[in-house]
Amino acid sequence: MNTIGILTSGGDCPGMNAAIRAAVFAAAARGMRIYGIQCGYQGLYDADWEELTPEKVDDIHQRGGTVLRTARFLPFSDAARRKGAIRQCIRNCRKNRDAAGNPNPIEGLVVVGGDGSFRGAFDLTKKNLPCVCLPGTIDNDIACTDETIGYDTCLNAVCAMVDAIADTARSHDRCIIVEVMGNMAGDLTLYAGMAAGAVTVVPEEGYDLPEQGEMSAEEVARFDGGIAQAIAAAKAAGRRSFVVLVAEGFTGKKDKNGRTRYPGGMEALAKRIQQLTGVETRADVLGYVQRGGKPSARDRILAAQMGARAVRLLAENQSNRVVILRGGAVSDLGITRALHMPKKLSAEDIALAKSLRYDSV
Amino acid sequence: MNTIGILTSGGDCPGMNAAIRAAVFAAAARGMRIYGIQCGYQGLYDADWEELTPEKVDDIHQRGGTVLRTARFLPFSDAARRKGAIRQCIRNCRKNRDAAGNPNPIEGLVVVGGDGSFRGAFDLTKKNLPCVCLPGTIDNDIACTDETIGYDTCLNAVCAMVDAIADTARSHDRCIIVEVMGNMAGDLTLYAGMAAGAVTVVPEEGYDLPEQGEMSAEEVARFDGGIAQAIAAAKAAGRRSFVVLVAEGFTGKKDKNGRTRYPGGMEALAKRIQQLTGVETRADVLGYVQRGGKPSARDRILAAQMGARAVRLLAENQSNRVVILRGGAVSDLGITRALHMPKKLSAEDIALAKSLRYDSV
Amino acid sequence: MNTIGILTSGGDCPGMNAAIRAAVFAAAARGMRIYGIQCGYQGLYDADWEELTPEKVDDIHQRGGTVLRTARFLPFSDAARRKGAIRQCIRNCRKNRDAAGNPNPIEGLVVVGGDGSFRGAFDLTKKNLPCVCLPGTIDNDIACTDETIGYDTCLNAVCAMVDAIADTARSHDRCIIVEVMGNMAGDLTLYAGMAAGAVTVVPEEGYDLPEQGEMSAEEVARFDGGIAQAIAAAKAAGRRSFVVLVAEGFTGKKDKNGRTRYPGGMEALAKRIQQLTGVETRADVLGYVQRGGKPSARDRILAAQMGARAVRLLAENQSNRVVILRGGAVSDLGITRALHMPKKLSAEDIALAKSLRYDSV
């Protein structure tokens, strides 16, 4: 394999640039050429790419987001258009020419993104464009890897923000309920809560959440009741301020009718908790500030290890693989298997987080 | 004057603890006693205080919020109850006894807070409890001082968050509209925008904003139009991502009917801008993370200078003063005069911020 | 087991407080009492301790260092005095009384520290004071665990500082050689270098380092030559500024005659490199700023998991254990076995770090 491409897909995350840099250096070290494809699969479809060299990417690893940009590519999620779109992508790769005008087909692809992005890679591999995927998302919601690129940076950001919010909660004797990113995965919420000593509610605690529409009245009552009980216990133990972290799967994700699972979202939740507990309560959505920013050392290192491995796998003609962190070490796994693993959250750590809260003792 | 009190009032801000610490050290250096009053004027009304010593406050200056806590004290804003409440506060101060049970009246008061808090201090001074006020709020919305304690820390926080958000905007070719704190003052919005190169909209640009209810359709059209025009110009100049900062006075402050001045608040604004510009647009409210956190060096220094000056003024039997930063130096001013100064925002800096944006060249 | 103690020993590190907090909460959850012992084994010898409660430690996890303080305890490293000292420690634990004056012997001990501290725990266990150890050091130089408490925070700090130093190196077309902590372990140096794209030199690359005195002239020549070659290669590839990280084992640790292994330490090294490369070169020792500061989310989580596990092990009457992170999960190991494992650094990662540098392509 002489020439490969790399693209970033799905939501951006810190560390994507470090992965790109590592792939470019690894390719150069093997004498391979590497093209940076713009805007995810859209750029593959539009043949929008340029050759990358160590010089061009030497300083990007410190920066958040992705210099290759990222976008949703609708044809891949539309059964009627998918086949044609894949063909077009493959054709573009085959027809590639270098700066001098010589044929220089792109023979393999590194895809950095969430598991939605892995499906596109799987389809391309089937049509003979070998792909290797890297898990890149702040949400840590990819089952096959213990950790995704971007997660550690985001966890630090959320933890620091919860520390700051706790200053205000304490100064005003208030409860502040904070919505934390993570989609349907509670990792960010749970572990930021464990790090900060905050009350947490995550989908993995056994909530029966609808795909569309609102939670049942029973689920809402259970949800509210859990928080209210924690606050009551902490109050009884002498606390006057409270920080509660809620995973965005409950309050932040809207269905096509604009409804969140928790009826009314964060504002409604804060009102209900205030009624139930008698504590002045405010809602706070952390939002985009969780996603950007300089990657942590750990994310840069993970990205470097994973980016280099992806290039090695392609160089060794292995494909249809996802690079993962498992058991403390970087390895890899077939995409199909990766996509069929159930995402879990440690029940032991859910219990541990609870036991570190002031209301539990 | 042998014994004084100190309280923090209004919204908490970083640097309040540094001001408390400085006042305690300054009092100790003069052989004065100082009591820390809990929860603002509420604690004065409830005689909820304890003596502070350098030992007790030695490490608090690094922490956000206020160790004395803060609260709204409703009787002071209720004409019917104010008089009685003030009398009660004064009586409590006179009746204070030290730990040994000896009479130890509180003879003066340092008040750290916003200009709402200054009015209470003015009333207490009139009833012979000498007060000196320090401006403490992240909003920088106190006319008499060039800078309030807490503003610099918050400005740094907002600026860093806008940098992070710009990473995501760039990665996705999006416009992200960010609501920044500051109440009706555009300082945080304008200067964070100048520091980060973002588009800004502040009330001081001549918007005719209603006290209650929504902006007129003309004002809304002008508001939307200004943002859309900036984006169109930047697009024409080759940019694909945009960050717009909007002061919370437009979208974040609700009247008693729950209406924001900009109809529908941030979500509605993002939708409108997307329609007008054709650029995918998202809304983001920074929220509480702007308020807490470690104070910056500048805020700690300002708080130290102001806290020490307040104690000196009381020791010299000056009262009814606000300590201010004016012309680069700390000085002081009568409360009455301070409360009657109009708050301004530099027109020159509004123009400068505009000229540093990509759409302006 | 009804009552246990906890102490921190060796150099302080971020996360020690989070471990203490977790142990206190875990003890409370099991109805056990826990005493905080001051200044490491010194406090055990002096019976200098006080009972800890969740209330007392609720806010300590955000702070660097250790609220229990730490110190070297000489009698434990002095064969003549060790036996007596251990007996005294054991006796103090047995004689402990609670606040009400009732007998309340300390029956087990949690020790947070480096592997020097583990030896003391081993001796105490042999004399029937069951001990469980947690690895706490920024150096990550404990063989039995993949990661120590404090390492992740320090790695982030070093990485951020190297980013900042690179700004200055670039602005001045200079080489800056940076001494990084880690004792004889190259972990901090290697991984910070990998994260930042800097040249690194670590003891684990096969240097034959003397316990006392200076490296041989051959080793010095090899050392200098490696750095000079990397700079020459990067220069040839078009770079004008260079950052080199050197593990403190070479230049920062002095023998009893005040000699560092690299003759003359950092200043001499910078001069030599300037002579060899013709590039203006400066030396920079990061120093203490690597050790303090707020623990990262990861360190707080690891500390929480380890602290809770230590208490569980004691409650289950297991002792003489070290809690470790191995294969991505927290588990535990016998102290004897832990102390006999050889410390390694991944040869693959040493090669990877090299390949990510500009001089290697």
Next chain:
Amino acid sequence: MNTIGILTSGGDCPGMNAAIRAAVFAAAARGMRIYGIQCGYQGLYDADWEELTPEKVDDIHQRGGTVLRTARFLPFSDAARRKGAIRQCIRNCRKNRDAAGNPNPIEGLVVVGGDGSFRGAFDLTKKNLPCVCLPGTIDNDIACTDETIGYDTCLNAVCAMVDAIADTARSHDRCIIVEVMGNMAGDLTLYAGMAAGAVTVVPEEGYDLPEQGEMSAEEVARFDGGIAQAIAAAKAAGRRSFVVLVAEGFTGKKDKNGRTRYPGGMEALAKRIQQLTGVETRADVLGYVQRGGKPSARDRILAAQMGARAVRLLAENQSNRVVILRGGAVSDLGITRALHMPKKLSAEDIALAKSLRYDSV
């Protein structure tokens, strides 16, 4: 004036890039062209420059250091060569041609740097190349301005590092003596100490410091004695750990014989203080980490205001000016006058810093 140049000179500092960006945007807004000159006056001598546009500099304001690089230019400090060098610089500016090959002389110059750099600007102005200077240095050692670009960022960095070091000092019951940058100006030391509550020693306290060679034995004794006394007083007041900040003018600046003013520098100082106080004492030199890093919001704003003003002054045919911050507002001053102002440090603030320390009460 149609075309100007900009260069950065002297030590790099955070905010230089924000000043460059502002100058480029300001020039573009006036329809002027602006050239970025590499490596300070060296690039003027070598005609090493390229045209800058808003597009090229749009993202640089977030980054530390200077994208134009900086260097010492020896001919300007060598009487024999200065005249010829200035003539060569002027000639290069006159002969400049644009990308299309048309004559495009550089008619004015913005110089960002310390007061050494101002002298070169003064000489160029005399030879009819109008210059306007901006004060850019972390040291805040330029008499004519209340604040230099870079100072606020550095002050925050030093303050945060002192906080971290205090964690370690407290954990080990130690004294840590920290050398802080600032050349012969004590601003960074004094105000970081005021912000952090540390003991400080600055040249402005009346030390009689030699240009070359070591302080007299009497000065050394006075120096040591001041620190020892502060520690003794704090010890008496119950403290067990101490952080002392010393300005680098004493211990860090070497004369041509390699001697620091304080004999033996930081290591010797730490030993002496340990002897005098009986407290275990360590030395720590903060070093380069003080200089790089993202500029603070305040530094970016100051740089923007100053950069825009410099271009306006040139556009209005004013020259030989230094842009300054005075009395809280940006204005400007003749270079000659600027160079003859004596640098002072507020005696009131020296006293205030002392009074906020634990040893003073």
